[in-house]
Amino acid sequence: MQPSNAIAAPTLPVSAPLTRLLLGFAVLTGSVLFFLGTSWDIQWHTFIGRDRTLIPPHIVMLAGVTLSGLSALASVVSETVAARRRPGLARHSTAFATGFQSSLGAYLAGFAALAAAIAFPLDSYWHALYGVDVAIWAPFHIMFIFGMALVALGAAYMFVSTAHLAEGLGARGTTRAAYGGAILALGTMLALLTLLLFDATKGALYPVLAGFLAGWVLVAAKYGIPWRWSATAVAVTALVLAVIVFAFVPPATDALVASEQLVYRRGNAAQLAVVALSWPLLPLLSAFLLDLLLVVGKVGQGLATRLPWFAVALVLLSGAWAPAADPARAIVAALAVGTLKGIVALAFGILGAWGGAKVGQEMGLGMRFVERS
Numbered sequence: 001m002q003p004s005n006a007i008a009a010p011t012l013p014v015s016a017p018l019t020r021l022l023l024g025f026a027v028l029t030g031s032v033l034f035f036l037g038t039s040w041d042i043q044w045h046t047f048i049g050r051d052r053t054l055i056p057p058h059i060v061m062l063a064g065v066t067l068s069g070l071s072a073l074a075s076v077v078s079e080t081v082a083a084r085r086r087p088g089l090a091r092h093s094t095a096f097a098t099g100f101q102s103s104l105g106a107y108l109a110g111f112a113a114l115a116a117a118i119a120f121p122l123d124s125y126w127h128a129l130y131g132v133d134v135a136i137w138a139p140f141h142i143m144f145i146f147g148m149a150l151v152a153l154g155a156a157y158m159f160v161s162t163a164h165l166a167e168g169l170g171a172r173g174t175t176r177a178a179y180g181g182a183i184l185a186l187g188t189m190l191a192l193l194t195l196l197l198f199d200a201t202k203g204a205l206y207p208v209l210a211g212f213l214a215g216w217v218l219v220a221a222k223y224g225i226p227w228r229w230s231a232t233a234v235a236v237t238a239l240v241l242a243v244i245v246f247a248f249v250p251p252a253t254d255a256l257v258a259s260e261q262l263v264y265r266r267g268n269a270a271q272l273a274v275v276a277l278s279w280p281l282l283p284l285l286s287a288f289l290l291d292l293l294l295v296v297g298k299v300g301q302g303l304a305t306r307l308p309w310f311a312v313a314l315v316l317l318s319g320a321w322a323p324a325a326d327p328a329r330a331i332v333a334a335l336a337v338g339t340l341k342g343i344v345a346l347a348f349g350i351l352g353a354w355g356g357a358k359v360g361q362e363m364g365l366g367m368r369f370v371e372r373s
Helices: 015-047 056-085 087-092 104-130 139-169 172-195 205-224 230-259 283-293 303-318 329-336 340-368
Strands: 094-096 100-102
Touching: 015 056, 015 104, 015 139, 015 172, 015 230, 056 087, 056 100, 056 104, 056 139, 087 139, 094 104, 104 139, 139 172, 139 340, 172 205, 172 230, 205 230, 205 283, 205 340, 230 283
Parallel strands: none
Antiparallel strands: 094 100
16 A cells, blocks of 8 residues: 555645755755865876875865755754754654664765765875875775765755655646755766766776666656656756866866966876867666656556667767767777677676666656655
């Protein structure tokens, strides 16, 4: 039996969804700042190096972690206090440790931000022991990138929960804003997870990882957000963030190099953003395909026949997710499918995409009922 969407007005203050919405956007803003700071940090390490711990990109990253963590904490504290004054509000939140009431997403975002904050000093210690590196797949780089991706996921849960509250109160504007926020949050999550692909672009692991991560986020959006083009909107959001990096990072780097009297390691100005040049071009097509295969109102019907085809198509596309600086790689990847190595990579990639799609499906179905009563 599905839970009812009806919310009795006397038990729930009209300000409840608005408060959760605003704090959700604060959490999301921190995650976006972290993405921009990380993209700037990759540029800085590539062209300048690491001259000290608190370089400007690190400050932006830490500001994002701090904003997300404090906003999640504010959500937990404010909703716990509100639930004690209005016991009916507790029915629309999640209890934790017997004494706290808040949205599930606030807990997730708070713990993930804490993990990212812990990763930063550990990463500094790692660099002190083993020197400077620009590899993304260093232990604590993965820890804080994945941690902030989970912060964005927490924000998505907060927004979907807000939409459920607002629907019960008949607040259509707040409902639309909340679902829009969920789109932005999942797009930010996809953008952060995309950073983890950069160190795998030349290996056989790439189709597996790309298929899993894209399948996870895009299918979760399709099942969790009741909009016709939700997966496409998520992919567009991630692409827009890459465009912002393309416009912001090079001039910001040039300005700081001049103001701090530094020099570029390679002897010339960094005119293009490394992250933007490495950004895959075809996730948007994968998302569009998913929106066509899993039509709103029929999601969940014919899953056994539709989702496998999506997994196959996703891997074929992910194998051709050529970066912006090397579009010819799509042709090379397509030709490689006929080789033994290409066939093995394709097979494992399909398994990865199928696994990611199944995780996304379960997550999206869970979002539909998060904190409904």
